Amino acid sequence: MSSSNTRIFLVRHGATTLTAEDRFAGATDVPLSDEGREQVRHLARRLAEHELAAVYASPLGRTAETARIVAEPHGLEVQTRDGLREISHGRWEQMTRHEVEAQFPEESAAWDKDPYTFAPVGGESGLAVTARALPVLMDIVRAHPSGNVLIVSHKATSRLLLSSILGFDPRRYRDNLDQSPCALNIVDFKDPVRARLTLFNDTSHYAAAGNAIPALPEARLSKWWTATHPPAM
Numbered sequence: 291m292s293s294s295n296t297r298i299f300l301v302r303h304g305a306t307t308l309t310a311e312d313r314f315a316g317a318t319d320v321p322l323s324d325e326g327r328e329q330v331r332h333l334a335r336r337l338a339e340h341e342l343a344a345v346y347a348s349p350l351g352r353t354a355e356t357a358r359i360v361a362e363p364h365g366l367e368v369q370t371r372d373g374l375r376e377i378s379h380g381r382w383e384q385m386t387r388h389e390v391e392a393q394f395p396e397e398s399a400a401w402d403k404d405p406y407t408f409a410p411v412g413g414e415s416g417l418a419v420t421a422r423a424l425p426v427l428m429d430i431v432r433a434h435p436s437g438n439v440l441i442v443s444h445k446a447t448s449r450l451l452l453s454s455i456l457g458f459d460p461r462r463y464r465d466n467l468d469q470s471p472c473a474l475n476i477v478d479f480k481d482p483v484r485a486r487l488t489l490f491n492d493t494s495h496y497a498a499a500g501n502a503i504p505a506l507p508e509a510r511l512s513k514w515w516t517a518t519h520p521p522a523m
Contacts, residue, residue: 296431296479297488299337299440302448303348303356304329305471313386316413316446317378319351326352329472329496330359336474336495338363343437346430348374348444356472357442373426376444380413402513406461416460420450427451431482445469452477455485472496 304326308315322330342364347357349370357368382390382397391398400408406416423443430439443451449467453460455477458467468491469475476489 296434296436297438298427298431298477298479299340299342299438300448300451300475300477301333301356301360301440301442302445302469302471302473303350303352303442306352308384309471311386313384314379314382314390315384316376316444318383322352322355326471327355327359329493330356332496333472333474334360334363337440340438342366342440343434344369344430345440345442346371346374346426347442348372348376348447350375350444353442353444357440360440360442371426371430373422374441374443374447377416377419377446377450378412378414380410382410382413404461405464416446416450416463419447420454420460423447423451424454427455428482431479448475452487452490456487467491 304322306315306320306326307323308318308320309323309326337360342361345357345361345364345366346369347353349372353374354368354370361368382394385393387398394410397408397410401410409415409418427441430441446463448469449463450460452458452467452475453463470491470493472495473491473493474489474495475487475491477485478488479485
């Protein structure tokens with residue numbers, strides 16, 4: 291990689307104690323599970339040979355711990371940035387999707403239709419998350435005009451950042467982009483406004499039998515994926 295480029299290792303935190311329960315827990319400070327810590331240790335070994343200039347993370351416990359484990363071999367302190375935190379689901383927090391659909395059917399339908407501009411009561415829209423997270427990312431790139439930088443964030447926040455960077459329709463970030471626990475993305479920046487996605491949603495550091503290809507999505511998906519008959523394009 292040219293010394294004039296900034297390489298961002300954008301990582302989602304490892305699995306948490308609520309990952310398997312399919313609950314909305316964006317703003318809830320859920321800890322990593324033992325499985326999640328093992329995923330992160332594998333990632334730390336994978337990145338140990340790649341020199342890091344800095345490590346940044348969302349201030350939530352699951353992201354901060356993920357970042358600390360990966361940063362340890364490099365002797366770097368984790369710098370937290372509030373703008374990197376996960377989307378808040380407001381009054382949906384800690385509820386399952388089924389519970390939300392039963393108690394707030396109109397909100398749920400509006401969110402499924404356009405999660406970028408709609409927000410549940412007390413929560414954030416995808417637009418609001420982008421407005422706080424993207425400037426943080428741009429500031430980090432400006433602060434490190436060369437070298438590798440680790441950023442540990444969350445599922446929705448990372449997908450929204452990637453949508454913005456790559457010019458995807460952000461209204462479909464939930465349909466078109468996935469982020470597995472402890473997934474690694476690599477984004478190479480020529481400058482703060484020109485970037486190229488080099489690696490996406492990679493979990494080969496912990497996948498069984500060395501399988502570097504993420505499994506077909508089966509859970510925590512938008513209805514666009516789970517509908518028996520997807521809507522016509």
